[in-house]
Amino acid sequence: MASRLSSSTIFSLFLVSSAFLSNANAESERGFTVDLIHRDSPKSPFYNPAEAPSQRLRNALRRSADRAVHFARSDGLSPNTPVSEITSNRGEYLMNISIGSPPFPIMAIADTGSDLIWTQCKPCEDCYSQDAPLFDPERSSTYKKVSCSSRQCQATERTSCIGGTCQYSISYGDRSHSIGHIAVDTVTLGSTDSRPVALKNTVIGCGHDNAGTFNEKSSGIIGLGGGSVSLIRQLGDSIDGKFSYCLVPLSSKSDGTSKMNFGSKAVVSGTGTVSTPIVKKEPDTFYYLTLEAITVGSKKLDFDSSGLGTEEGNIIIDSGTTLTLLPSSFYSELESTVASMVDAERTSDPGKFLSLCYQLSSDLKVPTITMNFKGADVKLDPSNYFVLVAEGVVCLAFAGNDNFSIYGNLSQMDFLVGYDSVSQKVSFKPTDCAKM
Known part of the structure; x- marks a missing residue:
């Protein structure tokens, strides 16, 4: 036939975006939904009006090839080997989340091919330039570094023990890197029905040495993979292990937003x-x-x-x-x-x-x-x-x-x-x- x-x-690439409020509740037990926005749409911070659609597509095709190299390098490696290669040029999604108490909003690359949630933190010994303010852990009443013997440290790849606290070090295929503390803090997710979801004691990376090809529009990475410290795994029972998305073609006459669902709303x-x-x-x-x-x-x-x-x-x-x-x-x-x-x-x-x-x-x-x-x-x-x-x-x-x-x-x-x-x-x- x-x-x-x-x-x-035409082609389709996306960004994750959601509104974030400061008053969290238990909405995650029932499920929630966030918006997805095309990375090359005018709503995206990566949008470049000088690029023709064909140029954006060529960039996307190159990212596909780079992405395959990343997966191949990660396949079959030891559990202590870094398994993420996501940069400003390779990430197809962004997600807005808030970290800390009171909630501090950040925008980071969301990646189904990595696990750790990390953001650039003060004091930044050697960080790439970012437009938004840096997260200051000293201003969060719920931020806490974890010890080397903690389960959070043991569950995270590529860690070491310095001064009794757990340190992570991630290297990427393009020689970008992030080095910092493993910590726990409250992470707040917004939803399309304006009911935020607070995740207490979430494992995060507080990066103090971050460099490479990261974009100034993003503050770090949010891992959506299947590993134990990913956002999906840490949401855990609250979403019953379920998430879904529905990608709107760029040619759609709608506003171009797609949806990512969690929990009961993610049942297909x-x-x-x-x-x-x-x-x-x-x-x-x-x-x-x-x-x-x-x-x-x-x-x-x-x-x-x-x-x-x-x-x-x-x-x-x-x-x-x-x-x-x-x-x-x-x-x-x-x-x-x-x-x-x-x-x-x-x-x-x-x-x-x-x-x-x-x-x-x-x-x-x-x-x-x-x-x-x-x-x-x-x-x-x-x-x-x-x-x-x-x-x-x-x-x-x-x-x-x-x-x-x-x-x-x-x-x-x-x-x-x-x-x-x-x-x-x-x-x-x-x-x-x-x-x-």
Whole structure:
């Protein structure tokens, strides 16, 4: 079956944003929702009006490749090895949270591929420049450093003991770093219904030596991964291990905001919902799924992950990667199959990144693509797998990469995607995210 490709097909990247109030309550027991904002929209602090949409897309494609390198370097490393590579150029999301008592608002990069929540703190011995004021732990009545023998210190990767207190040191793939104290403090999250959520005794990193390619618009990193000190794990029982998001395509005529849900509001169910197991592997930061095949039209291509076949946990789902990345040999088979079903003359990607491209026309038809995850067949819309790279040029939004296989955010647009760490599953439900 072929689908007609609309000229509105385009890429999608996002930022997390929410309003934060000072009076916290127990709303987290019932669930809550925050807004998601596209990182390149006028609402984003990263927005550059001088960049054309095609330039923003090229930047996003480069981030996809960098992201794959990060995951590959992290896979199979020892538990004490840093497993995050997120910088101002690679982070697709920002989140507003408040730290301390009284609440001190910060904006930090939110990352599903890392765990520790950290922010730049006074006194800053060697910090990168940031626009917002630095967090001063001495002004928070609930801030407390933790000892080296504490469970919080033991649960955090890459720590050492200096003067009886727990210290962390994180290095990133681009040679950026953050060094500081492990501490506990109250973290306050806002929600779209203006009912803030206070998390007491949350493990955080108070960074006193931070440098590299971080952007002055952000104050640190908020880890949303599967590790023990991530925001998701620390929310714990209050959200029953559940969170979800629904990514609105940039071409939507709505205001472009998407939603991230926690707890009871994150349950994905109803007609059209399919679920696939999360596979537990090291490092536990990442969310591993099992891709068994990709069906193009009526032709099913068994997924060969670097010669390992349908090995359990052979692909990571990541909201911070734009493209869906596959082993080069399998991608070549996928591209050849798609090309054989498109009756149109090929053209080239002006950015020289994507390899299967066509001139956009009213009669361009592309085959349907279904991602065959274990127990879950996810049928994509053409906007999930063809992207507008230049005026009148669309390209297949998959790419070959032998570092790691990643299910990217273009493929996730207009799906309600739910993560359940208790039942160990990820669920997909076709959804008009602009109407949520």
